[in-house]
Every structure is written in structure tokens, then in C-alpha cells.
Amino acid sequence: MRASIIAAAIALALGTGSAVAATHHHHAAANATAAPASNIAAELAARDKEIAELKSALTSLEAKVDALETHADEQSVVNVATAKDVETLQAKTAKVDKLDKLVNDTTIGGRVFLDVSDIEQKKNGVKTANSGDGLDVKRGYFTVNHAFNEIWSASLTTDFNFVNDPGAAETQLFIKNLYLQGKFSDAFAFRAGAIPMAWTPYVENFYGYRYVENTLTDRQKVANTADWGLSANGKLGDGMVDYAAAVVNGGGYKNPTRTDRMDFEGRIGFSPIKDVAIAIGGYSGDLGKETATNKTLNTASRGDAMIAYAKGNNRIGAEYFTASNWTPAANLIRDKSDGYSFWASYGFTDVFSVFGRYDHVNPSKDIDPTLRDKYYNLGLQWDVRKGVKLAAVYKNDDLKDKSNDQKTQEFGIFGDLSF
Secondary structure: OOHHHHHHHHHHHHHHHHHHHHHHHHHHHHHHOOOOOOHHHHHHHHHHHHHHHHHHEEEHHHHHHHHHHHHHHHHHHHHHHHHHHHHHHHHHHHHHHHHHHHHHHHEEEEEEEEEEEEEEEOOEEEOOOOOOOOEEEEEEEEEEEEEEOEEEEEEEEEEEEOOOOOOOOEEEEEEEEEEEEEEEOOOOEEEEEEEEOOOOHHHHHHOOOOOOOOHHHHHHOOOOOOEEEEEEEEEEEEOEEEEEEEEEEEOOOOOOOOOOOOOOEEEEOOOOEEEEEEEEEEEEEEOOOOOOOOOOOEEEEEEEEEEEEEOOOEEEEEEEEEEEEHHHHHHOOEEEEEEEEEEEEEEOOOOOOOOOOOOEEEEOOOOOOEEEEEEEEEEEEEEEEOOOEEEEEEEEEEEEEEOEEEEEEEEEEEEEEOO
């Protein structure tokens, strides 16, 4: 560019100079005899001045061209640096977006059941080793949920409890839930792994006081809250009907042992009006005891029923079960058990509520038909704040048959802490 401008300027200068010379020659030829020598000198001086002015203009033009080229080079450097900054910013933004998505799609929570209480347990009028005062953390859950997209997600829940074994007392840590879920619609969700079972967690939602006591089937150890296997669940008819079904190993979430065949548990519920549920369920299998080398003689089974209302701290409900061959001895001798539970709670203010429950169970209808278990609790709950509940509770349990009578009383403060 600079060379072109300079060439044009030189051509302009030379052209002007030639024109001046030609004009001067023409006048000289026409007036050769008449023009005095002084006129010739004046014209030559004028030509020299004009050439000098052209040279000055050319020098100025060269300076401007140099300045333009320098500015263009500097702008080019700025453009390159700006492009690099933009690329760096885009890379950082992509990393931030990935981290933001990970945080938004992942939830972390926990829950702890604890109590400080006094227990008095007597068997045939004599205190047992379970009597005494102390603090007990009965359950501690830590949960992580992550959504991969609108359909697929994963969930992990760890659980710990204290095993009060005089020979080997220890705190144990377990994986309670660890599953992959595909929710294709409200009507169908699929889970694989350590999954929640169909019955007990469902009843817990309506009972509402799991931190005070297990629900009926869980307390009588004729149900598992979670197990390893596959499940499907969903809601139909705008939530009026809900169902859950699972095939599992049968040994519970603490025992993922492979078995010769898998057990089945199912449930179907009906909600004729909001906050009310009527549900039936059942279980059938070998409880993880049958392997390729160990055959069970009997199949364990359980039938369930529940009717309940739950809205906030106002709750009322009843649960019934009947079970066959659920104890270890059932592999050799057939046995049955059944029982029922009633519960209710009333929130008389926004933060205080009273509650109570009564269980009546026949633990061994064939082997020891005189055995009865009668249990009840009463309490006052205080919703301290979101995620914190405290309750003053009294419990009474009487397990007896024709030969033995074991009475257990407990009074204390129970807590449910969640985040």
C-alpha cells in the first residue's frame, strides 16, 4: 500500500514538473528574442519552489502512511490477544456450566434418629441387662441423589446402627439404598440395585413417627425396608391408584447373598379422596435362605392391609398382617403369626402435637400359641424448626406366654434430625 501511494506521488510530481517545463519551453520559443533573461530565471525559481512543495507533501504523506501501518500492526496484536481472551473465557464458562449443572442436578441430605431415655426391662419380675439410662443413636442416614437427565437418576443412602451384643458390641455401616432409576412417566418407574421395598416404607409415610418406633411388620421382623433386586412403581388415574412390585434376593439390604430363586413383594393402593389411602400387599419367597446347595422346606409368605389418613401432624390409621414360616425354625416346622396396629396424632397448634399407638401381635400361632405381644406408646411432639423434631415419649411392651412374662417400659426424649 505504502509503495503504491509513494509511486503515485512521484508520478504526480514528475508530471507537474514536465508540464511546467513544457509551458516554459513554449513561451521561450514564442518570445525567444523578446523575453529578457530575468523572466527565465523567475520561471525557473517558481518551478523549483513548486518541486520543493511537492517533495514536502510527499514526505508528509510518507509519515502518514507509516503511522497507518503502525496502527494496523498494533490493532492486529490487539485482535489476536482479544481472540485468546475470548477463547479462555469460553473455556472457563463451559467448566462453570458443567459444575453448575452437577450442583443443580445433585442433592445431598441426611437423617438421624436419636433418644435419651430410661429403660426398665423385667423378665418374670427380674431386671435384665437391657435396663438402664443412656443416649442411643438408632439410625443415621446419609443420602445422595443425582439426576442424569429427565428420565435417569441414581440414589445412594447409607445407614448405620449400634449392635448391642455383649460379646461384640459395635456400630455397623450399611448401604441401604443404591439404585439406578428410570422414570419414564408417573405411571412407570424402574429401579435396579438396593431398592426400597413395596410395603414398609409406604406405611412409614402415613404413620409419620418412625423415629419413635418401627412400623408393625418392621418391628415384628416379618418385613424388610430395603433389599437387592429390581422394582417397578407408579401412579395411575391422577394419583388415585398407586402400585409397587419388586423381585429381590430376600435377605434384606444387609445381605446381598445370591439365592437359588428370587422373592416377590407387591402392593397396590387406592386413594378415594386426597390424603386417604387404602392398600393391600403381599410377600412370597425363601428369605434368601435357599441356594443351589441348601433347599428350604417351606416358603415364607405375608399378607398386608392398611387404611390411613395423613395431613401434616393430623394422622389416623390401622395396619394388619398375617405371615407364615418367617422365622428360621420355619425351615423345619411350619408356623404362623399375625397382628394389627392402630395409631393417631393430633396437631393442636402449629408446632405441638400429641400421638399414640397400640399393637397386638400373635408371634407364634402354631409353635407357641399362648405367646402374645402387646405394645403401646404415648407422646408429645414439638416441631422445633424445619428438620428438627423432639418428642417426650412413654413406651410399654408386654411379651408373654404361659411360662414367661417380659415387660419393658421406656421413657425419654426422642429426636428426628434431618437436613
